[in-house]
Structure formats: C-alpha cells, structure tokens
Amino acid sequence: MTSAILQFGTSRFLQAHVDLFVDQALQREQALGRITVVQTTGNAQSAQRVDAFNAPGGYPVRIRGCVDGEVIEQEHRVTAVEAGLHADRDWAAIRELASTSVQVIVSNTGDKGYELSDQDGPELLDAALPPRSFPAKLLVLLHQRYLRGAAPVTLYPCELVADNGTVLRDLVRRLAHAWKLDSGFIVYLGKGCVWVNSLVDRIVSEAIEPAGAVAEPYAIWVIEAQKKMVLPCTHPQIVVTDKLEPYERRKLFLLNLGHSFLAEHWQQHQRPQDETVLQAMSNPKARAQLEAAWEEEVLPVFDALGEGDIARAYLAEVRDRFCNPFLAHRLADIAQNHEEKKRRRMLPVVALANKMELPLAQPRLRAALKLAAARAAQAA
Incomplete structure (x- = not known):
C-alpha cells in the first residue's frame, strides 16, 4: 500500500466532498494519488464503511439540486479510496504508511475530535495499539516519520474549528512537550510539517449504506495559502486564498x-x-x-x-x-x-x-x- 493521502474519518461528508474531489482530479491526472481512510472510533456503521471501502468498484455519490434554475441529478462512482483501515486493528500498517508514501493527511473527526485523553502517554510511541485521541495518534505517527527521516507532510484538518490547522498544530506540539520529546522533533512539528487552515462547505444530507452519500451541487474547499504546502489535488471547487x-x-x-x-x-x-x-x-x-x-x-x-x-x-x-x-x-x-x-x-x-x-x-x-x-x- 502506497497511498499519497491519509484520511482520518469515514463520514459521508468526506465521502461526498474531499474524496469526490480527489476522484474527479484523478480522472484528469491532477491528484497526488489515491486515499487510505482510517476509522478512529468503534462505531459499527463506520466499521461497515471500512469494509465497503475495501470492496472493489467504489461507492456512489448522488448530487441533487438546482443551479441557476437548472435541475442537477448526477451519480458519481468514487474509486479514489484505495483502502479502509481501522486504527485499533491496523495500527502497524497505518504507522508504516504514515512514515513512507503519505504526503498529505486530511481529517474530519467530528465536533469532539480535538479532545485529549488522560489514557494517552509517551509509552504509546512504540506500542502496538494506538492512542485514544486523534491529536495523540497524529503525534505518534509524525514522531515515527521524523525518526525515519521522511519529509514533513502537509496536514489539512477539515473540522469546523476556526484556524483548525493552527489549533491542531498547537495541540500536537503541547502534547510533544508534555511527553518530553526531543527538541528536534518539536521543531519538525512546528516548522517542518505544514498545518493548513481550511474550510469545507457542502450539505451532505443522507448516507447510502454501506458507503456513499447524497449531496447538494454546491461545494467549496477553501484553503489558506502557505509556503511549502502540498495540495492533495487541483479542482474547480478548491479555492486557495491568503484570507480564510x-x-x-x-x-x-x-x-x-x-x-x-x-x-x-x-x-x-x-x-x-x-x-x-x-x-x-x-x-x-x-x-x-x-x-x-x-x-x-x-x-x-x-x-x-x-x-x-x-x-x-x-x-x-x-x-x-x-x-x-x-x-x-x-x-x-x-x-x-x-x-x-x-x-x-x-x-x-x-x-x-x-x-x-x-x-x-x-x-x-x-x-x-x-x-x-x-x-x-x-x-x-
């Protein structure tokens, strides 16, 4: 497995927005590569989606609505997802992927995705099981990447948090300090990795089980420009701006x-x-x-x-x-x-x-x- 994009979150929103964007860009040869999706919770529906991501043929996204008075009804077959992994079951594979081919990490972990866990600590840096919280998972993955000498990555948090990239970066750096990790790694986190503030906007109203979604035609992904950032793809509905x-x-x-x-x-x-x-x-x-x-x-x-x-x-x-x-x-x-x-x-x-x-x-x-x-x- 050599995915260029690692995605945390299996939601129908990501399926009909980021994953669809990458899929459409792949058809024009304007994407970094395909996506590996990571389930981070024990949710049964999410587990079913992971199984569906691993099935051949992709999943459907139906776009329905009106644009300038014209009715839009389309169905896309999204095949950009290369694999679905579960953090608790596939942590070794996720660590290996994050340390090698991945160039971009995308996340949408829900309203409480940035909450930390008292159960997480530095003993998890080399453990077989992942940390509980998403920030701590990132810390472990980026630390292994750093130790292996891999190039810094670009991270695109899509959670609805103001300055989401900055907030997530600061959380992960504070954890690194709390875990007493070396100063070189902390510099790598802050000045090497690129933490991008971004905004996603699309109404995704229904899930199609086990994977797929129904969404409106309107969609935008607004990305705050940063030096050295690597875009997952180019797309007509991606806006890169100096003012997010x-x-x-x-x-x-x-x-x-x-x-x-x-x-x-x-x-x-x-x-x-x-x-x-x-x-x-x-x-x-x-x-x-x-x-x-x-x-x-x-x-x-x-x-x-x-x-x-x-x-x-x-x-x-x-x-x-x-x-x-x-x-x-x-x-x-x-x-x-x-x-x-x-x-x-x-x-x-x-x-x-x-x-x-x-x-x-x-x-x-x-x-x-x-x-x-x-x-x-x-x-x-």
Whole structure:
C-alpha cells in the first residue's frame, strides 16, 4: 500500500466532498494519488464503511439540486479510496504508511475530535495499539516519520474549528512537550510539517449504506495559502486564498448558525422527529424567526465589518440550499451535539457584536445561548 493521502474519518461528508474531489482530479491526472481512510472510533456503521471501502468498484455519490434554475441529478462512482483501515486493528500498517508514501493527511473527526485523553502517554510511541485521541495518534505517527527521516507532510484538518490547522498544530506540539520529546522533533512539528487552515462547505444530507452519500451541487474547499504546502489535488471547487477568515465567518454565521437555529426551533416546539430543513423552511413560524435572526442579529455584524454585500449574496445561496427540494437534510442529524454547536456557531456572533460595540440586542441568539448554558449547568 502506497497511498499519497491519509484520511482520518469515514463520514459521508468526506465521502461526498474531499474524496469526490480527489476522484474527479484523478480522472484528469491532477491528484497526488489515491486515499487510505482510517476509522478512529468503534462505531459499527463506520466499521461497515471500512469494509465497503475495501470492496472493489467504489461507492456512489448522488448530487441533487438546482443551479441557476437548472435541475442537477448526477451519480458519481468514487474509486479514489484505495483502502479502509481501522486504527485499533491496523495500527502497524497505518504507522508504516504514515512514515513512507503519505504526503498529505486530511481529517474530519467530528465536533469532539480535538479532545485529549488522560489514557494517552509517551509509552504509546512504540506500542502496538494506538492512542485514544486523534491529536495523540497524529503525534505518534509524525514522531515515527521524523525518526525515519521522511519529509514533513502537509496536514489539512477539515473540522469546523476556526484556524483548525493552527489549533491542531498547537495541540500536537503541547502534547510533544508534555511527553518530553526531543527538541528536534518539536521543531519538525512546528516548522517542518505544514498545518493548513481550511474550510469545507457542502450539505451532505443522507448516507447510502454501506458507503456513499447524497449531496447538494454546491461545494467549496477553501484553503489558506502557505509556503511549502502540498495540495492533495487541483479542482474547480478548491479555492486557495491568503484570507480564510471571511469565508469562515460567512459559513459559520449564516449557514451553520442557520442550521442550528432551525434545530433549536425543532427541539423547543417538539416538531416531528423526521422533519427536514426544507420542511422547517416551509413552516412560516420557523422561517420567520430564522429570517429575523439573520436580518436583525447577524447581517448588521457583517455590515459593520464592511462585508455586508458579499454576506447577503452568500445568504441568498444559503436560502436556495436550505430549500433544495431534493435533499432530506434531517434536523435530528443537525441537532447532534446541539449545545456545543450552538456555542460554536452563535456565541462568536454575539461576542463580535460586543467587541465592536454594536447596538444589537440579539435576543434570539442570546436566548438560545442562555438555554445552552443552563443545560450545561444541569449536566454538571
């Protein structure tokens, strides 16, 4: 096995976004190579996906929606995934791969993917089993790569965390210090490896079992330019930019916040369990509250930043995406880790308005955050 790209995460999102991008680029001979996917959890569905990745023939991705009034219905057969591995079962093979042919590491490990584990320690550097946390797994893999003299890699975290590459780099370096690893390795982590801040944006509404997904036509992967970085592929929907923050802000404050706002209404009003984003947007009360939150509590922040026009243009796209009649994007799925998502998506809007001393009451966002704080206190 000599994959150029190592991917942590088996999610339907990665299947319909990063993996599809690489697959399409491979057809044009514009990708580094194929992908090895690593499952890092004990989730049974993820294990089934790993088995499917190892089956011949690839998996389907269905693109459904409307672009400029034209209906798009396509099915792609993704064959870019060379192999699926399980961290607990295949750790030796993963270590060997990470120390040799891999040039790029991609991850999307979920909302809690950067959490550390008290069970992880330096004794795992040479152990047969992997660490529990994703940052510690990376540390072990990069340490072995360093000892074997392999060139530094480029890492593309895709988790929805601001400055995700910087955050992950600092986590891994702090672990290296805590484990008392040598100074040369710590320099290798910080100045050799390239930790790229990036943003991914595509609504992937349904899984196709055991592997595959249904997604909208809109997709973008925004990558913050860095010296020495190696791109996994070139693709029309990959944007390399010197300024990632405006893209992040629009997605977080408008699309992601909008999803969580609808999920909050769904929970509070005990809406049907299988309600979708489209159905919520067709509900006059839910739609009116969301539109008011966008117009009165979010867009004025963009106006104050001088980004009002481009934010409104992006919001027009978001409305069309939320009203896509071909996607069954269930609010129950969006509501997973709901309180944490609310804090990540709503609190920065309120904090930024406060920082700029804007005369905004933001009652809807503050009410949602207050409820999140109350639930956190009850849980404690």
